[in-house]
Amino acid sequence: MIETARLDRHLRELERRLRGLEAPQDVIDEARDHLLEATAAYMCGGLDRGAALDRALSEFGTPRRVAAGFLGARCVQESRRLWRDSWRLGLISSVPAFTAWLLLPALAAGTLDPVNMPGLAAAEWAGRLDAAALAAVALLARVPYPRLRERWLLPVPFLLAALGWFITLDGAVASGFFAERAATALDAAPALPGALALGALGGATAWLLVRPQRTSALVWNTLTWR
């Protein structure tokens, strides 16, 4: 029937515009139910099927307007969750690596030769990658989610940080850092608080850049994994 085809076309257009939304099929099924019930009600009121469907579609709103309503409502919440998870994971993985980057030279100054330490260069690059990850998270968090068409960009800061963390660990293993750790622990002890404090400061700065007005709530959510 022509009317069924028109309804399907309307819903297909709505589905296309809802791309990127969670569970779009639920929205389509609900819209279908509404439109069919509205059409039946108008037919009971005396309209023929075509005119009843016209009125139901007009009343429901264009696919563009309806999709904008859903995307606006869901994306505001979803974007907050996605950005929160993205920078949280990026920070959790990058702050330790950043700290290790600061810590290694301090420990190396004790008993290891920093010039010949094979892992030190890698650790420095890891630190630069982590700093880039933190900057990327801070910058991308400013972009409103609906404008960010490609969801694949979201994990980039986290991946940069994870890569930095991996390189740091790899460099530390290659340099014999862990093997020497027991011997250098006492020498490194005075440098530890300073290195950790700098790492925490770097993390706190990133938090302030990303969400200054909700920093305390985000810290709590991070600690409680909410």
Next chain:
Amino acid sequence: MRAEQLKGHLDGLLLATLEAGPLHGYAIIELLRERSTGAFDLPSGTVYPALHRLEMAGLIASDWSVVAGRRRRTYRLTARGQEALLGERRTWRRFAGAVDSLLGEPA
């Protein structure tokens, strides 16, 4: 009444329609229209995003069923939604009282 004029009150109105019992989307929209004697005749496409927003906030919950061969989503008020509705009523009474004291019939 246009949707823009209802901004800020739509959530409370939707919660109020569910107070008597679970309803599906079309029934909610019709109830809004009937109980407002036609004053609240909103585009259906703006009501459904509002319902989903309320569900994500935990103020309403939904269940799916099959009616006449198609899926139907029915909404119901949660305990949090009931509390929110009471809050909306208190806020509205204060607001309406304040507006009435200024816009009401002159003494």
